[in-house]
Amino acid sequence: MKFKGKVWKFGDHVNTDLIIPARYINSSDPAFLAAHCMEDADPDFMKKMQPGDIIVAGENFGCGSSREHAPIAIKAAGIACVIAKGYARIFYRSAFNMGLPIFESKMLHDLVQESDEIEVDGDAGIITISGKEAGLIKIEPIPPFMQELVAAGGLLPYLVKKRAGG
Amino acid sequence: MGMTITEKILAEHGGLKEVHPGMLINARVDIALGHDVTAPIAIGEFKKAGGHKIFDRNKVVLVADHFTPNKDIQSAQQVRIMRDFAKEHKISHYYEGGDAGVCHVLLPEQGIALPGDLIIGADSHTCTYGALGAFATGVGSTDFAAAMLTGELWFKVPETMKIVFHGKLNKWVSGKDLILYVIGQIGVDGANYQAMEFTGETLAELTMADRFTMANMVIEAGAKSGIFVPDETTREYVQYRAEREYTFHESDPDANYASVLEVDVSNIEPQVAFPPLPSNVRGLSKVGSIKIDQVFIGSCTNGRIEDLRLAAQLLKGKQVAPYVRLIIIPTTPEVYRTAMSEGLFDIFLDAKAIISPPTCGPCLGGHMGILADGERAVATTNRNFIGRMGHPGSEVYLANPAIAAATAVLGRIAGPDELKGVHKI
Numbered sequence: 401m402k403f404k405g406k407v408w409k410f411g412d413h414v415n416t417d418l419i420i421p422a423r424y425i426n427s428s429d430p431a432f433l434a435a436h437c438m439e440d441a442d443p444d445f446m447k448k449m450q451p452g453d454i455i456v457a458g459e460n461f462g463c464g465s466s467r468e469h470a471p472i473a474i475k476a477a478g479i480a481c482v483i484a485k486g487y488a489r490i491f492y493r494s495a496f497n498m499g500l501p502i503f504e505s506k507m508l509h510d511l512v513q514e515s516d517e518i519e520v521d522g523d524a525g526i527i528t529i530s531g532k533e534a535g536l537i538k539i540e541p542i543p544p545f546m547q548e549l550v551a552a553g554g555l556l557p558y559l560v561k562k563r564a565g566g
Numbered sequence: 567m568g569m570t571i572t573e574k575i576l577a578e579h580g581g582l583k584e585v586h587p588g589m590l591i592n593a594r595v596d597i598a599l600g601h602d603v604t605a606p607i608a609i610g611e612f613k614k615a616g617g618h619k620i621f622d623r624n625k626v627v628l629v630a631d632h633f634t635p636n637k638d639i640q641s642a643q644q645v646r647i648m649r650d651f652a653k654e655h656k657i658s659h660y661y662e663g664g665d666a667g668v669c670h671v672l673l674p675e676q677g678i679a680l681p682g683d684l685i686i687g688a689d690s691h692t693c694t695y696g697a698l699g700a701f702a703t704g705v706g707s708t709d710f711a712a713a714m715l716t717g718e719l720w721f722k723v724p725e726t727m728k729i730v731f732h733g734k735l736n737k738w739v740s741g742k743d744l745i746l747y748v749i750g751q752i753g754v755d756g757a758n759y760q761a762m763e764f765t766g767e768t769l770a771e772l773t774m775a776d777r778f779t780m781a782n783m784v785i786e787a788g789a790k791s792g793i794f795v796p797d798e799t800t801r802e803y804v805q806y807r808a809e810r811e812y813t814f815h816e817s818d819p820d821a822n823y824a825s826v827l828e829v830d831v832s833n834i835e836p837q838v839a840f841p842p843l844p845s846n847v848r849g850l851s852k853v854g855s856i857k858i859d860q861v862f863i864g865s866c867t868n869g870r871i872e873d874l875r876l877a878a879q880l881l882k883g884k885q886v887a888p889y890v891r892l893i894i895i896p897t898t899p900e901v902y903r904t905a906m907s908e909g910l911f912d913i914f915l916d917a918k919a920i921i922s923p924p925t926c927g928p929c930l931g932g933h934m935g936i937l938a939d940g941e942r943a944v945a946t947t948n949r950n951f952i953g954r955m956g957h958p959g960s961e962v963y964l965a966n967p968a969i970a971a972a973t974a975v976l977g978r979i980a981g982p983d984e985l986k987g988v989h990k991i
Contacts, residue, residue, distance in 0.1 A: 413754055413843060417951045421958075422930040426633050426640040428607045440953045460755040463788060464949060465930070466690040468607055468706040489759050489790055490690060494706030545590055545720070555708050556615035559716060 401501055401522030401550075403480040408449060409514045410441060410457040415464035416491065420473040422465075433469050434476035451478025454518060458484065458509055462491025471500045481520060483508055483527070483539065496546045497555040503527075504540040511537065568818025570726045571793055572761040575701040575815055579684040580721075587725040587824070595625070597679060598713040599687035601669055602630045606647040607707035608688055612714055620655045621717030627659040627678060628652050629669040632926045634662070637933040667898025667924040670694040670782065670866035674774075675898055680804060681796045682813030686713055690785045691866050691948065697777035698804065699796035699814060701761075704785060724761045724790045725824035727752075731766035733832035738982055741776030742868060742946070742966040744768075745783045746837035748829065750847035758788035760824060763817065765795065768831050774803045775872035782867045783948050786844040836981060838944075839964035842952045850969065853979050860943040861886075861974040862955075863967050864895030864922075865929040868946035871901045873967040878910040880971040880982050881917040887977030892919040893935045895927060919974070931955045937962075944973045 418441040420433055427433065438445040438455075455474065461484035462470060471494050474482065481501040495502045501522060508527055512518060517530040520539075527537040542550065552558035569577065573585050580591040600608050605628055612620075620626050628648050633641035645662065652660035659678055661667070670691050673679040681699040685692060688710035695702035705719070713719045729748055749756070762784045769777075777794050784792030794800070796814045804812060836850040863869070863877050874896060886892045894914050896902040902924060905911060914921055920935075927934035929947040937943055937956030942963065945955065950962035963979060972982045 415949075415951045417930075417949070417954055421953055422932055425603050426638060426644060426932075428610070428644065440958045460758065460788060463754060464690065464785075464951060466688060466692075466704045466706055467603060468688075468708060469603075471706075472607070486755070486758070488755070488788055490704050490706060494708060497706060497708035497712075555712050556611055556715070559712055560615050563716075 403454060403520040404517065405452040405454045405480050406450065407454055407456050407512050407514060407516045407518055408445065409512065410455065412458035413460045413463055414441060414457050416462055416467050416470040417464055419462065419470040420467065425467055425469045428469065430472050430476035433473040437473040437477040446477065449477065452480050454480055454520065455482045456509055456512055457482065459486045461487050463488035466490045468494045468498060471495045471498055475500045483520070485509055496549045499554045505537060508537050567822060568820035570763060570817045570821040571699065571795055571815045572701055572726055572763065572791065573723060575682060575684060576721060576723055585723045587723050589723045590720060591723060592718050592720050593684055595686055595713045595717055595719055596683040597625055597627055597685040598710060599627045599629070599669060599673065599685065599689065599692060600710050601632055601689055602634060602641065602645050602648055603632045604688035604707045604710065606644045608711040608714065609647055609651045611708050611711035615711070615715065617715045620714045623656050624658050625717070626657055626714050627673065628657055629672060630662040630666050631668050632930065633932050634666065634925055635923065664899060667901070668866045668869060668926055671870060671897040671901065674698060674778065675807065675900055677804065677807030677809050680808050680810070680812035681800060682815055686710065686719055691782050693784050693789065693791050694778050694782040694866060696781035696784070696791050696793040697774060699794060699800060701791055701793065703791045724759055726761045726763050727757050728763050728765060728823045728826045729829060730826065731764070731768035731829050731831050733768060733830045735768065735771060735831050736835060738836050738968045739831070739834055740966045741772055741779040743834060743837045744831065745780040746839055746844065746847050746964065747834050748827070749783065749787045749845045750837065751827065752787055754786060754843050754845045755788040757784065760789055762787065762789045762792040764792065769794065770797070773872060774799060775870045778870065779867055783844070786948060836966060836969050838969065838979060839950055841950045841961045841963065844948065844950060844964060850981050856942065856963070856979045857977060858890065858944050858973055858979060859941040860891045860893065860935060860937060861970050862893045862928050862935055862943060862945040862947065863970050864897060865926065865947040866897065867948045868967050869895055869897035869901070871904050873946065874901065874905045874910055877967045877971040878913045880968060880985060881919070881975065882913050884917055884975045884985065886918045886974045890974055890977050891935070892917065892974040893922060893928060894919050895922045895925060895934070897924050899924065928955055944970050944979060946970050
């Protein structure tokens with residue numbers, strides 16, 4: 401997994417109400433949800449971002465409601481991946497289950513500026529900040545079981561494959 | 567090495583003799599829950615994966631409670647997806663319309679969630695059932711779909727944080743205040759990925775309603791689950807409701823805990839969580855003068871009959887302050903009927919409160935009481951995030967039902983002692 405994109409920075413405890421406000425979750429249409437992604441954290445986010453961009457956040461990203469509409473909105477908006485200092489556990493699980501790439505780095509948030517371009521090599525576990533010397537940052541490796549889920553394309557394809565004896 | 571109650575339930579459901587924190591296990595699920603917001607996505611995933619049959623029509627529970635009675639066309643479409651699925655699979659626990667209530671109050675009340683169970687729900691407040699001595703945790707829609715398909719789910723066995731409560735509760739202090747206090751101490755990610763186990767001599771004083779409130783809010787500290795070791799209070803609650811066998815587990819004396827937090831409750835006054843995080847708590851005496859526009863008494867946190875009785879006791883013979891809206895939502899048909907037959911509705915209506923049918927409604931900014939820009943609400947709910955109950959410029963303060971009722975009468979955040987002629991019974 402390799403990604404290259406512009407950074408959008410958010411702080412600690414970005415909850416799922418900020419990622420996708422409840423007033424929009426009477427729908428489960430990914431395109432509709434994407435149109436309102438991060439709206440209450442930054443009302444102009446969807447106007448500014450480009451597909452392929454990367455969200456960099458602080459601690460406890462995705463806390464609060466279990467709504468899978470949150471990782472769905474982020475993925476459907478075209479965000480390539482999320483790199484946070486840490487995640488709330490339901491969001492962490494759901495992101496792997498539904499195929500949104502997420503990584504953990506305690507260091508990155510303090511070292512990048514908004515609009516910096518970064519390269520993420522998920523396989524090698526390395527992030528490079530473009531144009532910066534010594535811009536190499538290690539990310540936490542994805543746990544082996546989670547790698548299996550990602551390789552299968554999410555939890556349900558994984559289960560179907562397993563049940564078929566694959 | 568002994569096991570905690572959480573580890574015992576996970577081991578039993580994983581078909582293992584013992585488990586320890588960090589282990590990945592595959593465990594049997596007793597109840598899998600979804601609602602009108604999360605189930606439609608799960609049903610889509612279930613079908614996409616080629617699912618034809620759910621694992622057990624008596625163990626999948628679907629409740630229409632969030633945007634119901636359907637607030638608009640989109641919500642109606644979501645509920646229809648759920649209803650069609652419930653019909654197709656002959657789901658025995660399908661609740662919509664006059665049967666339906668807020669799921670986390672409804673399931674224990676109907677004897678569906680029981681001690682010793684392993685319960686997953688596509689709702690973060692599924693942790694509520696830990697009050698019964700069950701392992702219960704919130705998951706996303708995809709996990710719910712997987713559980714509907716296979717009757718199993720993968721879990722990482724969590725470490726357990728033990729919270730021990732000592733001492734006697736002060737006046738107007740309830741389970742809500744204890745859990746808000748703990749969240750204030752450890753922060754909104756203070757128990758991330760952990761199970762919280764509540765113990766100590768103070769708990770014997772607590773009703774099931776208080777315990778549900780506390781287990782309900784462990785997710786606000788990031789916990790995977792919260793649990794009470796079942797006792798006589800639990801037995802009294804479940805024995806006439808349960809329609810199947812249940813098991814009381816307890817933690818071994820030599821069980822291992824990641825940390826232990828000792829809390830002397832005699833130092834705790836009623837707590838108010840200021841926006842925008844549930845950890846942003848202050849004791850009532852340090853709140854200052856904060857004018858409010860709306861009070862909401864309800865939700866899976868504090869919308870049980872005990873909460874409504876307390877509110878009625880304080881509202882009797884009084885009226886809501888001018889320009890303040892008081893919205894009261896009994897959480898299930900049973901709570902609604904009991905409140906009505908005990909005469910609580912007369913007290914509420916005389917006080918100029920609004921009574922709504924059971925729904926999650928305003929707690930999540932869904933409907934039935936949305937806030938405008940700059941408006942402030944006191945709510946007996948669980949989250950006070952930015953925009954949680956409406957406009958991103960509105961504010962939510964979390965408190966117990968006694969504070970909420972007194973606040974509605976006085977028009978500013980206040981305790982019942984400030985009301986004229988109130989004595990705690």
